[in-house]
Amino acid sequence: MTGKERREQLISIGRAVFAERGFEGTSVEEIAQRAGVSKPVVYEHFGGKEGLYAVVVDREMLHLERVITESLEKGRSRVRIEQAVIALLTYVEEETDGFLILVRDSVPGQDRSYSTLLNTAVGQVSHILANSFTRHGLNPDAAILxxxxxxGMVSMTAQWWLDERTPAKEIVAAHIVNLCWNGLAGMEADPSLSPEVTVAPTPTTAVGEE
Incomplete structure (x- = not known):
C-alpha cells in the first residue's frame, strides 16, 4: 500500500470511528488497530487524533458546502429552496457518518464547523429572499431574519430525520417547503406581535453599575 493509499485508508477508518464513538471516545490505538498498523503510522500521517479529525471534518464540510451551494445556484426561488432541502436530506441519507460528525462534535480550535456552514447557507438564502421581498414590495432588510x-428549520428537521428516516426524504422536503413557502406567500409587509403578547422590557444598567 502506498503512502497516499494508507492515508486515505486511515481517513476512511477514522471517519467511521469518529461517527461511532465521537471525538472524545475515539483513540489513535483503535484507529490503528482497525487499519492493521501501529500507532506511529497514524501519528506520521496526521500528528495525532486531532489532526486526523481536522482532515475528516474539513472534507465533510467541503462536500456538504458544495452540494448546498450548487443547489441554490439555479432555478426559481421556490425551486432553489426545494433543491437545497433535498440536497441536505440526501447528504444525511448517503453520508450519515459525515453528518453525525458535523452535528455532534465541537472540538476546541476547529475553525470549520456545521454552524459555520449554516451561516454560509443563511447568507445565500437571505440573498434569494431579499430579491423576492423587493419584487413584492417588502422590506429586504428583513431577509436575513x-x-x-x-x-434553522431545515437544519433541525434534518437532525430529527437522521434518526427517524421516515417519511421519505421527498415527503419531508415537500412538507418543509410547504410550510416555509406558503407562509412566505402570506407575509405581512410590517408584521408585529399580537396585542395580547406581553414583552418584558430590556433591562438597562445605570451608569456606574457593574
Missing amino acids: YGQALV
Whole structure:
C-alpha cells in the first residue's frame, strides 16, 4: 500500500470511528488497530487524533458546502429552496457518518464547523429572499431574519430525520417547503406581535453599575 493509499485508508477508518464513538471516545490505538498498523503510522500521517479529525471534518464540510451551494445556484426561488432541502436530506441519507460528525462534535480550535456552514447557507438564502421581498414590495432588510429562521428549520428537521428516516426524504422536503413557502406567500409587509403578547422590557444598567 502506498503512502497516499494508507492515508486515505486511515481517513476512511477514522471517519467511521469518529461517527461511532465521537471525538472524545475515539483513540489513535483503535484507529490503528482497525487499519492493521501501529500507532506511529497514524501519528506520521496526521500528528495525532486531532489532526486526523481536522482532515475528516474539513472534507465533510467541503462536500456538504458544495452540494448546498450548487443547489441554490439555479432555478426559481421556490425551486432553489426545494433543491437545497433535498440536497441536505440526501447528504444525511448517503453520508450519515459525515453528518453525525458535523452535528455532534465541537472540538476546541476547529475553525470549520456545521454552524459555520449554516451561516454560509443563511447568507445565500437571505440573498434569494431579499430579491423576492423587493419584487413584492417588502422590506429586504428583513431577509436575513427570515433566512435564519428557514435555515434553522431545515437544519433541525434534518437532525430529527437522521434518526427517524421516515417519511421519505421527498415527503419531508415537500412538507418543509410547504410550510416555509406558503407562509412566505402570506407575509405581512410590517408584521408585529399580537396585542395580547406581553414583552418584558430590556433591562438597562445605570451608569456606574457593574
